[in-house]
Amino acid sequence: MALREEGPAHGAAMAAADALGARGEAHVWSWRTPERTDPDDLPLLDTEEFRRALSLPAERDAAAFVRSRAAARRALAGLFGLDPREIALGRRDCPGCGDGSHGPPKLVVPPARLALSLSRTAGCGVFAIGAGASIGVDAEALRPVRTGATSDPDLTPAERDHLRELAPGPERDAAFHRIWTRKEAVVKATGLGLSGVELGLLETHPARGGPVRITHTHRGRTTAWTVEDLRLFEDVAVALARPAGPAAHGPVHHHAHP
Template sequence: MPELAYANAETRLLGRTHVWWWDLPAHAVPADVVLLGPAELDRLRRYRKPADAAAYAATRAGARRALGSVLGIPAHEITLGRAACPGCGDPHHGPPRLERPGLPVAISISRTASRGVIAVRSDTAVGVDIEALRTIGDPSNDHLAQMALTPAEREALLDTPPGPRRDGLFLRCWTRKEAVLKAVGLGLVGTELNRLETHPRTSGPVVVEHTQDGPTTRWSVEDLDLGDRYAAAVARPHGPAPSGTHIHPHD
């Protein structure tokens, strides 16, 4: 890529979080599969359900198309890999990384039923999560709620009548937590979710503090509007207010 293209890409990304989303097909699309690398094709073949394979291929291809659009290069010239896990150093389950071209760009990818999303920032960490809205159990005795929520979060849910509002509030907590963990570079395994306070009564942005085997880090977390049937959030390092989050129009 010419130096001018690099400069233009970094200028477009600087100070903003960029988000793209796309719908996921029920069956694999050849135009998606052809964009995958060898390791991704190997993983694709291991999926047993066609819909799961199609969702994986479309998500990885969608991420490349989004990056290509902001970097000004064809999607097939983009190589995605993984950074080493910051918790254990394992290179096989760390956060996604832009390997080619070699730009200081942070990325985070997520998918749920029928929808995929990528968040991109220049030269800093970013995390994104999306979840399809669904019914949850009683937060006073539901195992997932007990495992995932802080006392203040459970109280907020119990103060909300059962139904879509309570379900949405739970998924607001969940997506905010996931977005922070992805920005940190850690997964759910070994993370005490019920110590990660997401302030669900506040519409956001909110500041979420994360502490695990090291110093406390602070993250600015913002809810994303990616459709009526979804909850989503994006996290970036907390600091001076950036120029905002830009959700790119869906093609």
């Protein structure tokens, strides 16, 4: 699935990636997940992804996983003018422990210095690529939240107060998922995941429409992130986190199913 030679197509892809990075922009694709695995998706998976798909007991889960990996390659191929089978994905080392088996996703071919992030939830998937060293996207299907959500220890005092000010129902449900996707987008952007911070210390400023600035501290090091909510589906909350500052200052481009 990888380019064997650095021909004209490879050079054009790298030039397109460099231009994207120079503009500081991000691209986001979204799609509805199928109930059954699409045979056309399978040839785009690598060996490890194929094995993982086979290990998933539920057909719906396998179909969503397969579509996410195939869709990411189709998105990148369209962006860079390559065949999807030429796109190779891998993982960066975990910034917390150095393990290469569970770090953030990375683009191997073409070897562009861009950041990737994937998210799946019930019924849809989202893929993001952006300038800078890191990016994080999270999607959560909107659903009624439990009665005790306003006391959740993963929320900050300000977040709990904000939820308590809202009457139970769609508005409170949307606010809760806005909080959660903003938190998840940041921890995914850091590459540390949920183990990298106490979520109850991560302030998402849910009363603000965004973009918002969120800080993340791990082992004494604090990083700042610009987080915005994306309206891709009426029934799904989505948040995108990018490094605060000039490296990722450009626009976010939305694309339909790749």
